[in-house]
Amino acid sequence: MRPYQVATAAAIVMIAAVAMFDSRAAFSPSAGTQVGDVGARWYPFWAAAIMGVASVVVAYRALTTPQGTEGAFEGARSLFAVLKLAVPMLVYALLIAGVGFRTTDFTYSIVPPFGFYLATALYMGLFAWWLGRYKIWWVAAITIAFPIVIFAVFEIGFRVSLPKSFLYTSGLLPF
Amino acid sequence: MEVFGQLAGGFAVALHPINVAMLFVAVVLGLVIGVLPGLGGTSGVAILLPITVFIAHGSLPGSDATTAIIFLAGIYWGALFGGVITSILFNIPGEPWAVVLLFDGFPLAKRLGKPGLALASSFVSSFLGALVSTILFTFFALPIALKALEFGPAELFAVFVLSFATLIGLGAEAPMKSLAMLALGLLLAAVGFDTITGEQRLNFGQISLLSGISFVPVTIGLFGIGEILASAEEQGIGFVENISAKLGLRDVFEAVRELRKRLRLVLSNAIIGFFFGVLPGHGATAASFLGYGLARQYSKNKENFGKGEISGIMGPQAAADSAGVASLVPMITLGIPGSPTSAVIMAGLFIWGLQPGPVLFIQHPDFVWGLIASIYLGHLLTFILCLLAVPLLAMIMRVPYAIITPFIVVISIIGSYSLNNSMLDVFITVIFGLIGYWLRKMKYPLAPLVVALVLGDSTERELRKALIAGHGSPLYFFNSGLSTVLILLAVVLVAIPLIRTIRARRRGAAPPAAVAHP
Numbered sequence: 240m241r242p243y244q245v246a247t248a249a250a251i252v253m254i255a256a257v258a259m260f261d262s263r264a265a266f267s268p269s270a271g272t273q274v275g276d277v278g279a280r281w282y283p284f285w286a287a288a289i290m291g292v293a294s295v296v297v298a299y300r301a302l303t304t305p306q307g308t309e310g311a312f313e314g315a316r317s318l319f320a321v322l323k324l325a326v327p328m329l330v331y332a333l334l335i336a337g338v339g340f341r342t343t344d345f346t347y348s349i350v351p352p353f354g355f356y357l358a359t360a361l362y363m364g365l366f367a368w369w370l371g372r373y374k375i376w377w378v379a380a381i382t383i384a385f386p387i388v389i390f391a392v393f394e395i396g397f398r399v400s401l402p403k404s405f406l407y408t409s410g411l412l413p414f
Numbered sequence: 415m416e417v418f419g420q421l422a423g424g425f426a427v428a429l430h431p432i433n434v435a436m437l438f439v440a441v442v443l444g445l446v447i448g449v450l451p452g453l454g455g456t457s458g459v460a461i462l463l464p465i466t467v468f469i470a471h472g473s474l475p476g477s478d479a480t481t482a483i484i485f486l487a488g489i490y491w492g493a494l495f496g497g498v499i500t501s502i503l504f505n506i507p508g509e510p511w512a513v514v515l516l517f518d519g520f521p522l523a524k525r526l527g528k529p530g531l532a533l534a535s536s537f538v539s540s541f542l543g544a545l546v547s548t549i550l551f552t553f554f555a556l557p558i559a560l561k562a563l564e565f566g567p568a569e570l571f572a573v574f575v576l577s578f579a580t581l582i583g584l585g586a587e588a589p590m591k592s593l594a595m596l597a598l599g600l601l602l603a604a605v606g607f608d609t610i611t612g613e614q615r616l617n618f619g620q621i622s623l624l625s626g627i628s629f630v631p632v633t634i635g636l637f638g639i640g641e642i643l644a645s646a647e648e649q650g651i652g653f654v655e656n657i658s659a660k661l662g663l664r665d666v667f668e669a670v671r672e673l674r675k676r677l678r679l680v681l682s683n684a685i686i687g688f689f690f691g692v693l694p695g696h697g698a699t700a701a702s703f704l705g706y707g708l709a710r711q712y713s714k715n716k717e718n719f720g721k722g723e724i725s726g727i728m729g730p731q732a733a734a735d736s737a738g739v740a741s742l743v744p745m746i747t748l749g750i751p752g753s754p755t756s757a758v759i760m761a762g763l764f765i766w767g768l769q770p771g772p773v774l775f776i777q778h779p780d781f782v783w784g785l786i787a788s789i790y791l792g793h794l795l796t797f798i799l800c801l802l803a804v805p806l807l808a809m810i811m812r813v814p815y816a817i818i819t820p821f822i823v824v825i826s827i828i829g830s831y832s833l834n835n836s837m838l839d840v841f842i843t844v845i846f847g848l849i850g851y852w853l854r855k856m857k858y859p860l861a862p863l864v865v866a867l868v869l870g871d872s873t874e875r876e877l878r879k880a881l882i883a884g885h886g887s888p889l890y891f892f893n894s895g896l897s898t899v900l901i902l903l904a905v906v907l908v909a910i911p912l913i914r915t916i917r918a919r920r921r922g923a924a925p926p927a928a929v930a931h932p
Contacts, residue, residue, distance in 0.1 A: 247856045251594055258601055261616055275886035279608035279615055282874045283601055290597035296590045311855060317647050324646040325848060328639070328823055332844045335827070336837045355831075363820050371816030381817065389828070397468050399832040 241306040248298035255291030259284055327365060334358040335402055354404030356386040356414040390414060421552060424783030428791055432476040433484050436469065437788055440485045441796050444492015445803070448508050449500055449810045453822050455493030455509055456755045456864075457638035459486055461829035463630055463762050470766040479766045480784040484792075486759050487742065487785060491792040494698060494738045495540055495800050498731065499807055502532045511698040511734045514706045518719060518726030526722045530665030531672075535727045537800045538669045539680050543732030544793040546684035547691070547739035552786055555775075558747040562772040567879035568891045572900035574873040576907070577750045580693050581862040583907030588857070595853070596862040602627050603870020610878055622838050629761045629868055631830040631839040632846045636860050637754070638826040639847025642819055644854055661804045672724045679709055679725060680732040687733030691740025697753025697861075698738040705733025739789060745770055746782060750869065754861050757868045765833070 262284035265277075312318040337352030353361070364382035367373050373381070393399040394414075406412040427433065447458035463486065468474075470482035497509025502519035519536060523529035565573070582592045605616045606626030617623035673680060686708065687701045709729025710719045719726050741752030742759070749771030751757035763770045768778060775782050800807075830843035850860060866873075884890025892898045 244856060247852065247858075248594075251598070254598075255601075258616060261618070273882050275882040275884060276610065276878055277881060277886075279611045279613035282877070283604040283615055286597045286600040286604065290594050290601060293590045293594035293597065297588065297594060300588070300590070312647070321643055321647050321851070324643055324819065324823075327820075328844060328847070331823070332827065332840055335840065355828075359824050362824065363817075366816045366820040369816075371814055373816075385821070385824070389824070393828060393832070397465060397473065399464075399468070399828070400835065401828065401831065402837065 240309060240311070241301055243311045244301035244306065245298050248294040248301065251294040252291050252298070255287040255294065258287035259291065262287065323370070327362060331358055331362040334361065337405070351405035352402065354407060354414060355401035356390060357404045357406070357412075359389065360386045386414075417553060417556060420556070420779065420783045421787060423780065424785070424787030425791075427480055427780050427784030428484065428787035430476065430481075432474060433481050433784070433788065434791070436474075436477070436481050436485045437488045437792055437795060440488025441492040441792060441799060444489040444494075445496035445796070445799060445807055446492075446810055447489065448493035448496020448498075448512075449807050450508060450818065450822075454637055454641055455490055455497070456753075456758060457634060457641055457826070458493060459489050459755055460630060460633040460758045461638055461826050462486070462489060463758060463765070464829050464833040466762055467765055467833065479763075479768060479778075480781045482762065482766055483759065483781065483785050484788040486762055487788065488792050490738060490755050490759070491544070491789070491796050492799075494544075494735050495537065495796045496807065498536045498540075499533065499800075499804060502536065502727075503529060503808055511702045511738075513699075514702045514730045514734075515727060517706065518721070518723050521720065522722035522724065522727065528665075528722075530661045531668055531724075532722075532727060533661050533804055534665040534669035534801070535672055535724050536731050537797055538666070538673050539728035539731040540735040541793055541797045542673065542680055543684040543687060543734070543736040544739050544789075546681060546732075547688045547736035548786070548789045548793070550685070550688050551739060551743055551789065555743060555747050555782070555786065558743070559772040559775040562748050563776070565772075565896075566894070567876040567883060568894055568897040569900070571873065571876040571880055572891065572897035572904070573748060573750060574869055574876065576900045576904045577744070577869070578862070578866065579904035579907035581859075581865060583910040587859040589908075589911035591858045592862045595858055595860065596866045599863040599866025600870045600873065602632065602863075603867050604874065609871065609875060622836075627842065627867075628834065628839055630758075630765075630833050631842040632867060633754075633758055633761070633864055634826050634830050635843040635846025636850035636853075636864065638822065638829075639843060640850025640854055640860075642822050643847060643851035646819065661801060666801060673728065676725055676728055679712065680728050683708055683729050683733040684736040687736030688740040690733070691737030691752055692743050693752065697741045697755065698734040701737030702730040702734035705730035708733070735793075742785075742789075746774060746785070747772060749872065751865055754864045757864050761868055 262280040265280035265284035267278070267280075312321070334350065334353040335355055335358045337348055338350040339346060339348040341347070360382045363385045364378055367378045367381040368375075371378075389401075393401060401414075403414055404412060407414055428437075443462070444455070444458065447453050447455060466482035466485055469477045469485060470479045472478060474481070493509060494511065497507065497512035498515050498519065500506045500508040501512040501515035502523050505516060505520045505524075507513045507516060515536065519532050522532040522535075578596055581596060582589050601616070603626070606624050607613070608615055614624060683705045687705060690701045690704060691697060706726060706729055709725045710716060713719065713723070713725050715723060715725075738753070738755075741756045744750040744752045745756040745760045749760070749769070751760045760770050763774075768774065768781065826843060826847075827840050830839045831837065833839065853860060853863075880890055881888070884893075891901060
């Protein structure tokens with residue numbers, strides 16, 4: 240557990256260092272707009288400083304006190320169980336928004352935005368097929384039913400407008 | 415006697431048909447959330463928070479902000495009760511505050527073959543604990559709020575500091591980890607425009623970060639996504655023990671008889687749970703462990719604990735539910751959340767355009783007293799539903815992992831997106847889900863992070879207002895007796911873990927943990 244504890248604390252120290260650098264104007268003589276005011280940077284600077292110092296102590300304690308010999312995960316199976324959920328979740332979020340980049344003149348789309356409903360259909364279907372190992376008609380039913388129910392509840396019931404797909408913008412689908 | 419008049423007015427508000435209907439829906443949702451191991455009360459409330467924006471703004475006929483808070487609080491009450499069902503029947507805690515029920519609840523159900531009695535004992539003690547706490551809430555809330563109205567920036571800042579100190583001093587995790595998480599919460603709250611000077615901070619040139627990092631997507635990530643990643647690692651809902659989940663009237667009568675034998679324990683644990691719940695940042699989980707410890711400490715049958723002792727169910731349940739209710743007291747009266755769940759409810763108040771704290775009692779008495787009255791109704795409703803619907807709730811455990819897990823992710827993403835119609839919030843949720851999972855694994859407490867994130871802005875504002883008032887002198891904080899006492903108390907609380915460590919080192923042992931943390 241020791242290397243993981245130290246690495247986690249080190250990552251927090253890094254975040255603290257970046258935040259302290261961004262807030263270095265805390266020490267500018269012109270900080271604050273009124274008499275007695277410490278300015279906008281003082282509070283984040285010291286919050287980051289406290290976070291950094293506390294994490295250094297955590298790392299020091301992890302290095303100097305006995306730690307469990309086990310790793311962060313109980314074997315590859317446990318790591319794989321987390322990845323099976325985490326990776327599709329990241330892909331799902333990216334699919335909703337689409338993947339691309341923008342220059343001053345153009346927007347380049349590598350993966351077009353699938354929007355919420357198409358991405359959800361694929362995501363729910365993937366789990367039913369891959370982890371659930373359901374028969375194909377069950378997978379099809381889950382893939383179709385969930386987005387429709389969500390559309391009815393949120394889009395119609397609560398009037399929450401969720402992101403639409405590239406097929407919606409081209410007029411081929413209602414979502 | 416003014417309280418009775420106010421409470422009667424509150425009941426008139428809470429018994430409005432739309433409020434009763436939403437309370438019913440919320441309690442059912444809360445029970446379901448409580449039963450599901452991958453979804454906790456805090457994340458359930460956070461995920462459903464964006465829906466309350468529509469409720470508060472009158473999307474439903476007759477609904478307003480009171481309906482919205484009755485809805486959110488109702489989910490919490492349902493989850494407080496529902497979390498124990500799976501602990502008792504399947505040896506799988508549905509909520510962190512139900513972990514303690516694995517010690518005696520499951521053995522009573524399985525080994526002694528009395529699942530109905532185990533469930534009924536839990537429900538009757540929860541109900542009584544919550545009732546005691548709600549009565550104390552009714553009588554304590556107004557005097558605390560009236561006193562708090564006199565607070566200036568120095569006193570308010572001192573109250574915030576004291577609430578942060580309790581998170582460090584009374585937490586079970588390493589105090590330095592609590593401190594790091596607390597500071598991280600304060601730092602995240604500082605992202606975006608500074609409210610006093612209008613300067614941009616910590617946004618690294620990103621326009622989308624100018625308005626700051628929203629509390630709700632972070633909380634949905636930390637608790638919702640983080641919890642299901644953790645439960646995925648434990649292989650989710652794998653094998654489920656098959657115990658009959660029927661609950662008959664005979665079980666209820668037997669539980670009431672057992673309760674009468676333990677009335678003193680349940681009442682004292684409820685009162686202790688109330689005062690423990692009022693302490694910021696702790697809430698039901700820590701109270702449940704404290705309640706179990708007290709039940710065992712003062713029992714004549716210590717050897718029966720761990721084998722299905724009813725006091726091991728009733729003691730922690732009375733304390734946990736009492737603390738759950740009490741965690742709303744500082745949120746409503748002072749604007750300080752008593753638990754991560756009440757931090758989420760407090761974020762709801764901001765979103766609906768209300769300012770939590772003493773002014774609420776003056777400006778929106780219907781809202782406050784409607785909420786208090788709904789706590790009585792909510793617990794009665796939860797109690798009745800629990801007695802009637804246990805077999806149905808137990809069936810939820812049989813919903814396959816391959817459906818329920820992605821469904822929770824989908825609902826979490828809807829929740830984080832719909833608040834600001836922002837994909838950035840969705841990515842914040844996913845990223846904080848991964849961060850929350852890892853921090854939990856590394857034993858960093860999440861409660862200080864969430865509480866600091868919701869209080870960060872107010873803490874900075876009061877600190878700077880006090881410094882401006884004192885022309886930059888920190889001695890201004892010691893001008894008032896109350897703020898001096900509160901700051902000194904905070905120093906003592908922060909020193910507790912240090913003293914504990916030094917004493918333990920002298921004895922040559924590892925420092926003991928105080929109480930378990932949510």
